[in-house]
Amino acid sequence: MQPIVTNALTKKFGDFTATNAITFEVKQGEIFGFLGANGAGKTTAMRMLCGLLRPTSGEARVAGYDVYTQADKVKRNIGYMSQRFSLYEDLKVKENIRFYGGIYGLGNEAIREKTRQLLQKLEMEAEADLLVSALPLGWKQKLAFSVAILHDPSIVFLDEPTGGVDPITRRQFWDLIYEAASRGVTVFVTTHYMDEAEYCDRVSIMVDGRIQALDTPRQLKAQFGADSMDDVFLKLARGK
C-alpha cells in the first residue's frame, strides 16, 4: 500500500471547485513536490490529505487510513509543518520539543532521548534553553522540521517550509529532508522556489484545481521542452 493514494479527490466550496478530481499516488520514501500558483488548490488538497478538511467526493488514503472515516488515525501518523505556524516563540527550544512530544503521546524517557538526538543532529545543544524567538529564522525552520518528524511519522507534509530563508540555510534544510527521505519517510512538500522543485523525486503541478502535469523533473522538462522547472511552470500556467 502506497503512503498516499487519491482517486478523483474533489472539494467544492459552494459552487467553486477548489480541487477537481485529483488522482495520484506517492511512494514510500519519495520526496513529492506539490506545485501550483496561488489559489490553484494546493492548500485545500493538502488539508484534505491531513484530515483537516472533509472532501466533497472521491477517495484518499493516507498512511493506509481513509481520510473520511479515520481522520484521527491519519493525523497520528503524519507530521505537518507550515511556514506560518511552526513553533511557540515564547517557549524555550527544549520546551517546544517536550510539548510536541507530549502531543503525540511520547513517554518522558522517549522525549528526553529524542530531544538529545535532535539537538545533537542540529548542533543546537548550546541553544536548548534559549527562547525560540531568539533563534535566527533558518534555525527555527530546521527545528520546526525536526519537531514535525519527532514522533517518527511515515509521512511528513511541508507547506512552503523555506520561504524567506537565505540560500545556505535553505540547502541545509533540504539536507534534512533528504536525510528523512533516505530513512524511508515520505515527504510531501509545496514550494515557490522552482529550483527546489528539482530536488524532488517527482513533481505535480496544479492549475485551477486540476493536476496538469505529474512526473520526474527531468521528464517534465523533456515533455515541455524547457530548460528548467521554472519554464515548465510558466508554460503550464500560462498555457491556459
Add this chain to the structure above:
Amino acid sequence: MRQFFVFARKEFYHIFRDKRTLLILFGMPVVQIILFGFAITNEIKNADIAVLDQSRDYYSTRLVQKLTAGGYFRIDRRLQSHRTIEDAFREGRIKMAVVIPPEFGQSFFHLKKAQVQLLADAGDPNTATTLINYASSIIGNYQQELNGQTQLPLTIDTTVTMQYNAALKSVFLFVPGVMTLILLLVSAMMTSITIAREKELGTMEILLVSPLPPPLIVLGKVVPYIVLSFINALMILALGVFLFGMPIRGSMVLLLMECVLFVLTSLSLGILISTVTDKQQTAMMASMMGLLMPTTLLSGFIFPIESMPLPLQWLSNLMPAKWFIIILKDIMLKGAGLEVIWLQTLVLCGMTLLFVAMSIRNFKTRLS
C-alpha cells in the same frame, strides 16, 4: 477636506461590512440593557406589604381588604407605630408600607378628605413605581365606591413617599451605570481596536508615508465613531426610559450635550490606548482590563463610593464614568440643570483635553 471625507467614508465601509463590529456596536448595548431590564423588573404578584392602620375603623379595614383582594398585595405584617416602618424595610421583605392615619372614616365624611400614605422601597425604582401605581388605582376605586353612597365629592388623598434603603442605594444607579459602561466600552474599545487594526495590517505605514497629517488620520478614524456612539447613546437612553421607566426630569438638550461630551471623553481614551498598542488583541485587552474592571468597581456603578475606603474614593475620582453617572442621575432623576452639574461637566472636559493632549504627545509620526 476631501481627504478627510474620503477617509471617514472608508471607515464607515469597514464598520458596515464587518458583522462583528456592527454586533458589538449595536447588538451589545441592546442585549445588555434588556438583560439588566429583565433581571431587575419583577412581576407584581403577592408583593409583601406592611400596614400601619392607626384608625382601625370600618372604612380603613375595608380599604386594607380591598388592597389585598386582587392578589397583588399580601400583608406581611401589621405595624404598631411609625418607628417600626423603617425597620420593616430594612429587613428587606416588604416592598411597600401603607399608613392610614387615625380617624380615617371620620375625616373622609366630615372633612371630605382623608389621607393615606404609601411608602415604597425606591432602591428598586421600577418595582416601586409599579407598586405605587397599582395601590393608587385600588384606592381610587375604593374612593369612587364610597362616593357612590353620598352626593358630596369626597376624596382620599394619597401621599406617596419613596423610602430610600441605604444598603440597596446602588441598585438605583444601575440604569445610569449600565448606560455609562456601555458607552465607555463601545467608544473606547472600538476606536482603539480600529487604529490597532491599521497597524496590524501594515496600512498604517502607508498612511504615515502619505501626505496626510497624522492628526487627520486619527480624526478620520474617530469621527465615524463619534456619530455611531451618539446614536448608541440615544438608543440606550430610549431603552432606559421605555424599559426601566427612567424619567428624564431635566433638560433633554443638556442631557444629549452631556452624552456627546462623554462620548468624546471615551473616544479620546480609546485613541490614547491605541497609541501604546499595536495589535488588535492588545487593544481589546487594554480596553477590557484597563477600562471595564476599574469602571465597574470604582465608578459607583455597583459599589457605593461612600462606603469605600478613602484611598479608593480618591481613586474613583479618576474614573470618567463616575462623573458621568452623577451627571446622568442628576439630570434624569433630579431634574438638575447645568448650575448643579457644572463641576462634573468641567471634570469630563478636562479629562478629554488631557487624553487628547497625551495622545498627541504619544502619537508617532514614525514607527518607533
Add this chain to the structure above:
Amino acid sequence: MPAPIIVQDIHKKFGTVQALQNISFTVNEGELFGLIGPDGAGKSTLFRILTTLLLADKGQASVTGLDVVKDYKAIRRVVGYMPGRFSLYQDLTVAENLHFFATIFNTTVEANYELIEEIYVQIEPFKKRPAGKLSGGMKQKLALCCALVHKPAVLFLDEPTTGVDPVSRKEFWEMLQRLRKKGIAILVSTPYMDEAMLCDRVALIQNGELLNINPPQAIIRQFSKPLWAVRAKEMYRLIQDLRAFEDTDSCYAFGEHLHLTLKHGRERVDQLQAYLQPKQHEQFSMEPIEAGIEDCFMELMKSHR
C-alpha cells in the same frame, strides 16, 4: 539634480541587535535597484528609514535630495511605498482601495491613469471584488497600483513578490521593467535570488551588512573559483560522498545538479574522480559551469561569517 536615493553610512540598532551597519549606496534616476537578502537581513528596516518611518542611529540618507529626517513631510509627498506583507484593506473593493489611496495622496485615479493603466486593466474585471478575495498575484498588482497612483518620483517596494507564485512574480517584474523606463527610480527588495538578475544593480545584504553592490553580471564575473555541476542517480548519497572528500570546499544542491567548488580549484579534480570511482554512482556526470547569482551570494555569505 541629486540622485533619487542617496544612503550614507547608515547604522541602526534595536536593543542589542545590530539591524544595519555601514550601509551606503546610491540609486540613480530610472534605475531598478535590488536589495537581495534573506528574512531578517535588515531590508525592511532600511526601507522604513528611507520612507521616514524610522530614524537611523547614525548616518544620512536623502530621497530626491530631501533629507529623511529634516524633510520627512516633503518626502512623504513624493514617494510610493509598498510595505512588506502589505495587504490593503481586505474589506474594501479593488476600486475603493484605489480611490482611497488616490485621495489621501491628494490626487485622483483619473489624473495619473496612464501610469497605472497597464496594470489596472488586468485587475479591472474584478474591481467590485473585496481585496481580501483576490489571489496573491492580483493583490500585489493592486498594491502596486495604489503605490503608483500619485505618480511618485521614487518607488519603494519591500518584498513585493514574497509568497507569490512564479507566474505572478514574473509578470510583476515585467511591470517594474516598464516603470523603470518611465524614469521612476525603484528600490525593491526580495529574498528570491533569481530576481536579482532582473535588476540594473543589486546590493546583497546579510545580517545588516551590504556584501556587494554591483550590476548582477559584474557580481557573477567576480566569482573566481572554478565551479562544477555534478549529478548522479542517487543525489543524497552523492552529496554525502562529495562533502566527505577532503578537497571539497562547498557542495550544495542547485536544481537538478550539485554545485561543487574545490579548495585547490582544478588541480585535484583527478583525485576527486579517483575518490568517487569505487563508490559506483550511476548516471554520473560532472561538468564545469558558470556561477549564478546564488552561488555568488552563498560565497559572499560564507566569507563574511
